[in-house]
Amino acid sequence: MSVPLHFVVKTRLVEVVEGLGEGAALPPERVLAKEFGVSRWTMRQAIRELIADGRLRARQGQGTFVATPKLVQPLALVSYTEALRAQGHTPAREVVDFDELAADAVLAEKLGIAEGEPVHRLERVLFADGQPIGLETTYLAVERFPTLKEVLDPTGSLYRCLTDQLGVRFGEGEELVETVIATPREAELLKATQSLPMLLLHRTSRDTTGRPIEAVRSLYRGDRVGFRATLRP
Amino acid sequence: MSVPLHFVVKTRLVEVVEGLGEGAALPPERVLAKEFGVSRWTMRQAIRELIADGRLRARQGQGTFVATPKLVQPLALVSYTEALRAQGHTPAREVVDFDELAADAVLAEKLGIAEGEPVHRLERVLFADGQPIGLETTYLAVERFPTLKEVLDPTGSLYRCLTDQLGVRFGEGEELVETVIATPREAELLKATQSLPMLLLHRTSRDTTGRPIEAVRSLYRGDRVGFRATLRP
DNA sequence: AAGTGGTCTAGACCACTCC
DNA sequence: GAGTGGTCTAGACCACTTG
Numbered sequence: 001m002s003v004p005l006h007f008v009v010k011t012r013l014v015e016v017v018e019g020l021g022e023g024a025a026l027p028p029e030r031v032l033a034k035e036f037g038v039s040r041w042t043m044r045q046a047i048r049e050l051i052a053d054g055r056l057r058a059r060q061g062q063g064t065f066v067a068t069p070k071l072v073q074p075l076a077l078v079s080y081t082e083a084l085r086a087q088g089h090t091p092a093r094e095v096v097d098f099d100e101l102a103a104d105a106v107l108a109e110k111l112g113i114a115e116g117e118p119v120h121r122l123e124r125v126l127f128a129d130g131q132p133i134g135l136e137t138t139y140l141a142v143e144r145f146p147t148l149k150e151v152l153d154p155t156g157s158l159y160r161c162l163t164d165q166l167g168v169r170f171g172e173g174e175e176l177v178e179t180v181i182a183t184p185r186e187a188e189l190l191k192a193t194q195s196l197p198m199l200l201l202h203r204t205s206r207d208t209t210g211r212p213i214e215a216v217r218s219l220y221r222g223d224r225v226g227f228r229a230t231l232r233p
Numbered sequence: 234m235s236v237p238l239h240f241v242v243k244t245r246l247v248e249v250v251e252g253l254g255e256g257a258a259l260p261p262e263r264v265l266a267k268e269f270g271v272s273r274w275t276m277r278q279a280i281r282e283l284i285a286d287g288r289l290r291a292r293q294g295q296g297t298f299v300a301t302p303k304l305v306q307p308l309a310l311v312s313y314t315e316a317l318r319a320q321g322h323t324p325a326r327e328v329v330d331f332d333e334l335a336a337d338a339v340l341a342e343k344l345g346i347a348e349g350e351p352v353h354r355l356e357r358v359l360f361a362d363g364q365p366i367g368l369e370t371t372y373l374a375v376e377r378f379p380t381l382k383e384v385l386d387p388t389g390s391l392y393r394c395l396t397d398q399l400g401v402r403f404g405e406g407e408e409l410v411e412t413v414i415a416t417p418r419e420a421e422l423l424k425a426t427q428s429l430p431m432l433l434l435h436r437t438s439r440d441t442t443g444r445p446i447e448a449v450r451s452l453y454r455g456d457r458v459g460f461r462a463t464l465r466p
Numbered sequence: 467a468a469g470t471g472g473t474c475t476a477g478a479c480c481a482c483t484c485c
Numbered sequence: 486g487a488g489t490g491g492t493c494t495a496g497a498c499c500a501c502t503t504g
Binding site for chain 3: 004039041042
Binding site: 235261262263277280291292293294295296297426427 | 469470471472473481
């Protein structure tokens with residue numbers, strides 16, 4: 001048993017998947033388990049890994065289907081909308097929350113303000129071709145952008161609003177990427193199942209004078225999205 | 234049951250973990266399950282997620298322990314050794330394989346050679362402070378670097394060898410980041426458990442004339458490593 | 467030998483979707 | 486109502502580490 005059974009099943013299941021076209025339906029878990037001669041738990045373990053790898057997609061009450069390839073998002077200070085459109089996809093946003101709160105120590109540090117000062121919080125679900133792929137939460141100091149709530153169309157591009165209407169000039173930024181497991185709330189907003197690995201991206205942007213503009217926390221579905229960075233020596 | 238039981242358990246377990254110090258041992262799974270009044274499966278699900286999040290670390294036959302914070306690796310064309318040392322950690326490498334093979338279509342395309350031509354493959358496990366954190370596989374065209382096998386100390390820095398001894402000057406590079414599930418072989422080399430989410434990084438480097446140098450596939454343990462990128466507008 | 471985490475089974479019920 | 490994926494239980498055995 002040095003190689004777990006569920007991996008053997010996964011390997012054989014990959015061959016089945018490759019024999020099917022994108023979007024094709026797989027037989028039900030219970031049927032597959034019987035065909036492969038394993039328990040449903042083992043079958044689900046194999047399927048879960050193929051879902052995490054982005055090769056399958058499960059829809060409760062409907063079935064499991066062969067997935068389309070992952071999207072690739074640039075790790076760059078560009079508009080989400082433009083980046084996606086450039087790849088031939090249809091972007092969309094949905095506002096979950098747009099309110100104010102008091103900065104905790106970590107957030108205050110990132111935004112260069114004192115703890116307890118008010119910050120805007122804009123939380124939006126990002127879509128590509130009608131499918132939710134990410135949850136983006138942006139924090140900006142109220143002191144620095146007092147008119148944001150009147151000026152910004154929350155369904156539009158924040159980046160455009162800041163540069164075009166508020167005269168902000170983006171300078172350097174720093175991004176951190178890691179994998180995490182989504183909370184139930186996040187999974188629900190992204191229409192994902194529990195315990196799916198996500199890509200968590202933390203960004204802090206500064207203007208050309210080095211002053212902090214925003215702190216962003218973006219959670220992307222690991223089964224649907226990857227990142228691309230262009231490196232300069 | 235809109236919130237899964239294992240998440241409730243996870244939330245309560247986090248509080249327990251926060252009350253302990255780094256490296257402290259958790260009670261055995263069976264004991265925790267009984268204390269929380271859930272089955273061992275549910276307990277393991279909660280623990281597995283905390284492991285994926287990098288907050289716990291399981292060692293078979295020993296127990297489960299509170300983990301140390303994740304490392305942060307730069308997404309940049311710099312030496313792995315130097316990057317790690319700059320953060321106060323001790324780097325090491327272990328050669329798994331150093332041989333030649335014929336390029337398949339994808340690899341040939343990346344390296345700018347014809348399919349079937351020979352390429353060097355150097356596969357190494359990367360360590361930080363004695364712990365395996367990544368598996369790096371580098372491919373270079375034999376035609377371009379015919380003396381590599383004689384010149385390179387495979388336990389040393391490839392980057393240094395190329396720049397200092399072979400006169401290569403690195404230009405632009407492109408990196409792709411995504412999450413995947415490790416194969417049993419990869420998991421074993423990284424001393425990780427099955428079905429742990431990994432960060433997969435694909436890099437192709439070019440010299441200052443735009444000619445391909447190397448194709449690299451790096452698999453990092455998602456529970457121990459994150460990436461940092463500095464953005465320029 | 468004892469105790470730990472890792473894998474697997476058989477069976478149950480829930481939540482959701484479609485007919 | 487029937488069928489799907491999602492969660493959970495109780496119990497078993499395996500693989501590994503330590504005394």
